[in-house]
Amino acid sequence: MKKLMIMCGSGVATSTVVMGKVKQWLADEGLESQVKLYQSKVAEEVNHIDDYDIVVSTTLVPDNIKDKVINGVPLLTGMGSDQVFEEIKKEIEA
Amino acid sequence: MIKMLIDEKFFSKKVLLFNKDLCNRNQVFAVISAELEKKGVVKKTFREAIEKREKNYPTGLALTSGIGVAIPHTDPEYINENQIGFMSLEKPVEFRQMGSDTEVVPVRLVFVLCLKEAHKQLDMLQNLMELFGKKEVINAFISCNNENDFIKIINGK
Numbered sequence: 492m493k494k495l496m497i498m499c500g501s502g503v504a505t506s507t508v509v510m511g512k513v514k515q516w517l518a519d520e521g522l523e524s525q526v527k528l529y530q531s532k533v534a535e536e537v538n539h540i541d542d543y544d545i546v547v548s549t550t551l552v553p554d555n556i557k558d559k560v561i562n563g564v565p566l567l568t569g570m571g572s573d574q575v576f577e578e579i580k581k582e583i584e585a
Numbered sequence: 586m587i588k589m590l591i592d593e594k595f596f597s598k599k600v601l602l603f604n605k606d607l608c609n610r611n612q613v614f615a616v617i618s619a620e621l622e623k624k625g626v627v628k629k630t631f632r633e634a635i636e637k638r639e640k641n642y643p644t645g646l647a648l649t650s651g652i653g654v655a656i657p658h659t660d661p662e663y664i665n666e667n668q669i670g671f672m673s674l675e676k677p678v679e680f681r682q683m684g685s686d687t688e689v690v691p692v693r694l695v696f697v698l699c700l701k702e703a704h705k706q707l708d709m710l711q712n713l714m715e716l717f718g719k720k721e722v723i724n725a726f727i728s729c730n731n732e733n734d735f736i737k738i739i740n741g742k
Contacts, residue, residue: 508707564646569715
């Protein structure tokens with residue numbers, strides 16, 4: 492089971508929207524049983540980012556963890572969300 | 586059209602400011618924070634908190650329609666009640682793009698999300714994002730100049 496962290500600045504607003512979109516997508520793809528979802532704020536997660544297999548963020552993250560983080564902003568606006576889901580899928584299957 | 590896009594209760598305090606002529610982000614925050622505070626939606630500490638929050642975690646979104654919106658928000662501790670403050674801008678004001686430290690977005694519409702427990706507001710937040718994807722709705726927000734018309738837009742009329 493992969494651990495997927497969804498985070499934003501406050502851990503309540505935009506990450507909630509992204510969480511809803513990801514949940515729906517996982518259901519549509521039949522991947523629900525393969526992923527456990529977490530939600531939090533960036534500040535609380537920067538130091539244990541390695542606890543998760545996949546990290547999606549709607550806010551900027553520090554440079555040292557940048558490589559690990561998928562930009563989730565397209566999931567908010569819907570512009571380019573397919574690419575984001577593609578990236579997440581790749582990580583789930585990795 | 587879909588009915589009840591956003592529950593009217595989020596705008597019950599009528600913090601709706603139309604076609605404001607402002608020069609920068611901090612003026613936007615000053616004007617709307619004062620209005621939110623006057624109506625009892627937020628605490629005195631809100632303005633400082635939202636400015637700081639926006640600086641660290643920008644909320645500008647460039648939409649397909651070419652128009653920028655911003656959804657500033659901060660932690661629940663500064664909020665008295667669930668509400669959304671709205672401001673449209675006569676000329677665009679620069680906000681930084683969400684998730685970026687370099688890109689800027691010229692913003693015409695500002696929705697200040699004052700939420701006490703956002704995880705319970707998923708439908709509202711999702712509907713709001715959905716609205717942002719509709720060019721005709723965005724244009725309606727931009728040309729709207731009174732409370733009645735505004736409420737009609739969020740009701741999908």
